[in-house]
Amino acid sequence: xxxxxxxxxxxxxxxxxxxxxxxxxxxxxxxxxxxxxxxxxxxxxxxxxxxxxxxxxxxxxxxxxxxxxxxxxxxxxxxxxxxxxxxxxxxxxxxxxxxxxxxxxxxxxxxxxxxxxxxxxxxxxxxxxxxxxxxxxxxxxxxxxxxxxxxxxxxxxxxxxxxxxxxxxxxxxxxxxxxxxxxxxxxxxxxxxxxxxxxxxxxxxxxxxxxxxxxxxxxxxxxxxxxxxxxxxxxxxxxxxxxxxxxxxxxxxxxxxxxxxxxxxxx
Amino acid sequence: xxxxxxxxxxxxxxxxxxxxxxxxxxxxxxxxxxxxxxxxxxxxxxxxxxxxxxxxxxxxxxxxxxxxxxxxxxxxxxxxx
Numbered sequence: 001x002x003x004x005x006x007x008x009x010x011x012x013x014x015x016x017x018x019x020x021x022x023x024x025x026x027x028x029x030x031x032x033x034x035x036x037x038x039x040x041x042x043x044x045x046x047x048x049x050x051x052x053x054x055x056x057x058x059x060x061x062x063x064x065x066x067x068x069x070x071x072x073x074x075x076x077x078x079x080x081x082x083x084x085x086x087x088x089x090x091x092x093x094x095x096x097x098x099x100x101x102x103x104x105x106x107x108x109x110x111x112x113x114x115x116x117x118x119x120x121x122x123x124x125x126x127x128x129x130x131x132x133x134x135x136x137x138x139x140x141x142x143x144x145x146x147x148x149x150x151x152x153x154x155x156x157x158x159x160x161x162x163x164x165x166x167x168x169x170x171x172x173x174x175x176x177x178x179x180x181x182x183x184x185x186x187x188x189x190x191x192x193x194x195x196x197x198x199x200x201x202x203x204x205x206x207x208x209x210x211x212x213x214x215x216x217x218x219x220x221x222x223x224x225x226x227x228x229x230x231x232x233x234x235x236x237x238x239x240x241x242x243x244x245x246x247x248x249x250x251x252x253x254x255x256x257x258x259x260x261x262x263x264x265x266x267x
Numbered sequence: 268x269x270x271x272x273x274x275x276x277x278x279x280x281x282x283x284x285x286x287x288x289x290x291x292x293x294x295x296x297x298x299x300x301x302x303x304x305x306x307x308x309x310x311x312x313x314x315x316x317x318x319x320x321x322x323x324x325x326x327x328x329x330x331x332x333x334x335x336x337x338x339x340x341x342x343x344x345x346x347x348x
Contacts, residue, residue, distance in 0.1 A: 127345060247294055
């Protein structure tokens with residue numbers, strides 16, 4: 001096949017894929033809207049004291065009428081009612097309802113009770129394309145809290161446009177439980193273990209990070225210096241230098257005097 | 268860390284890239300000391316901890332910022348691509 005023909009066919013294939021993807025999004029949106037409406041009806045009838053039995057009957061009737069269509073079990077119907085009741089009053093959650101799949105909504109509905117936490121995870125699923133298992137892992141790992149409590153000075157050191165992107169680029173704590181490292185370890189051992197588990201390491205760092213190098217050498221005036229780990233953040237488009245310390249954080253010696261000075265002035 | 272960032276910006280950074288950021292990952296940190304320390308730096312730096320076990324997570328509830336602050340962060344982050 002000639003290149004020109006090849007490109008022509010590739011282009012059409014891409015168009016089909018795009019259309020499939022768009023169609024799937026529309027289908028998902030319609031399905032969630034339907035569940036929302038069913039949830040609404042059930043919730044309203046519950047408020048009119050219809051009793052729980054109606055949901056069991058409804059489930060049976062729906063499965064008889066639409067054999068082969070899953071999603072109408074009693075449990076799922078109750079989840080629809082819960083979904084509607086808990087989200088309908090929250091202004092910032094309603095527009096997000098059609099954005100992710102039902103299975104992921106259920107995970108968030110069950111595991112997160114705080115509405116802002118729910119907003120965070122729905123947005124994150126949409127933005128990063130998390131699978132259900134990754135989503136569960138992120139929630140159990142307290143990702144929401146760890147991003148919100150990060151300690152940086154970006155507010156004062158980054159320009160406005162970057163500040164907003166960097167605001168959730170760093171977590172308060174990273175869990176390196178995939179390293180299988182003993183409690184006693186050297187900085188070098190930690191660094192090597194991280195490099196050898198690069199995939200897990202980058203996933204735990206968050207999204208948009210890529211690996212540039214470890215013990216990255218920079219030369220100044222014929223003197224060599226080494227950066228423990230050097231990453232790159234695709235969204236911010238900047239190098240990210242990482243320094244590992246197996247001890248407690250302490251302001252370094254060069255900064256020590258300005259640190260003490262600041263401490264004294266503030267006190 | 269400031270030194271490394273200055274060298275990276277001067278010698279390694281490509282013309283299309285933004286200024287470098289530093290992350291110091293320690294075993295432990297005192298939040299107050301970190302706050303003071305970050306104020307003394309003109310370079311963008313974050314101080315975080317690491318843990319090797321998926322032990323019980325810290326009690327984050329008490330530390331979380333106000334609801335307004337949270338929604339401000341979420342909105343800024345997810346609306347800005």
